[in-house]
Amino acid sequence: GAVVSQHPSRVICKSGTSVKIECRSLDFQATTMFWYRQFPKQSLMLMATSNEGSKATYEQGVEKDKFLINHASLTLSTLTVTSAHPEDSSFYICSASPSNYEQYFGPGTRLTVT
Amino acid sequence: DQQVKQNSPSLSVQEGRISILNCDYTNSMFDYFLWYKKYPAEGPTFLISISSIKDKNEDGRFTVFLNKSAKHLSLHIVPSQPGDSAVYFCAASASQGGSEKLVFGKGTKLTVNP
Numbered sequence: 001g002a003v004v005s006q007h008p009s010r011v012i013c014k015s016g017t018s019v020k021i022e023c024r025s026l027d028f029q030a031t032t033m034f035w036y037r038q039f040p041k042q043s044l045m046l047m048a049t050s051n052e053g054s055k056a057t058y059e060q061g062v063e064k065d066k067f068l069i070n071h072a073s074l075t076l077s078t079l080t081v082t083s084a085h086p087e088d089s090s091f092y093i094c095s096a097s098p099s100n101y102e103q104y105f106g107p108g109t110r111l112t113v114t
Numbered sequence: 115d116q117q118v119k120q121n122s123p124s125l126s127v128q129e130g131r132i133s134i135l136n137c138d139y140t141n142s143m144f145d146y147f148l149w150y151k152k153y154p155a156e157g158p159t160f161l162i163s164i165s166s167i168k169d170k171n172e173d174g175r176f177t178v179f180l181n182k183s184a185k186h187l188s189l190h191i192v193p194s195q196p197g198d199s200a201v202y203f204c205a206a207s208a209s210q211g212g213s214e215k216l217v218f219g220k221g222t223k224l225t226v227n228p
Contacts, residue, residue, distance in 0.1 A: 005159070034216075043203065043220040044158070095156045102148070103216060104159035 006106035020080045023094030029074035030096035038091045048078045084113040117141045120219035137204030138179040144206040194226045
């Protein structure tokens with residue numbers, strides 16, 4: 001149980017284009033989902049907290065107009081990287097929580113912007 | 115300001131011996147602590163957690179100890195196995211209206227040698 005999927009697992013896009021990443025909780029409902037970014041050899045950095053049916057809460061320094069988050073249902077959240085640039089290349093990971101504390105993570109999406 | 119610190123970026127142990135991974139935190143509001151295991155290019159996998167009302171939690175080969183006065187927790191793996199080789203992240207959460215927001219350490223890379 002508590003499986004979270006992400007799609008796609010890898011994506012390469014050209015600079016200036018937009019990319020959408022999906023995060024799904026497969027066997028539980030998640031009122032809250034989280035989006036993280038991981039740079040090489042660095043920790044997971046929380047980007048935003050996504051609540052179903054409401055606007056996402058972004059961490060300080062994260063551009064909400066660049067990283068659009070939509071939590072359409074209790075099992076789906078999407079992250080859209082708009083007008084992507086090479087510095088947006090990173091490993092993006094989502095998580096979802098069926099309870100108050102545990103978070104279960106997706107397998108991550110490797111984004112490469114050329 | 116790093117609220118969760120894992121001061122050892124790497125640790126190497128022999129198979130069958132004990133692995134001890136350490137984590138320190140500065141925020142006294144943290145009341146729930148988790149350990150995650152992560153392989154390259156994958157999302158973190160939840161290992162074990164502990165509430166601040168406890169000082170020890172055990173699950174099979176994994177035991178987490180919490181010393182609130184020292185703001186320190188540790189993960190013990192006994193006996194260590196080569197398959198345990200991965201990066202281990204310590205994470206902490208505070209009961210801020212059930213926000214479930216996790217703060218991660220930078221991780222410790224564990225290598226278990228056969």
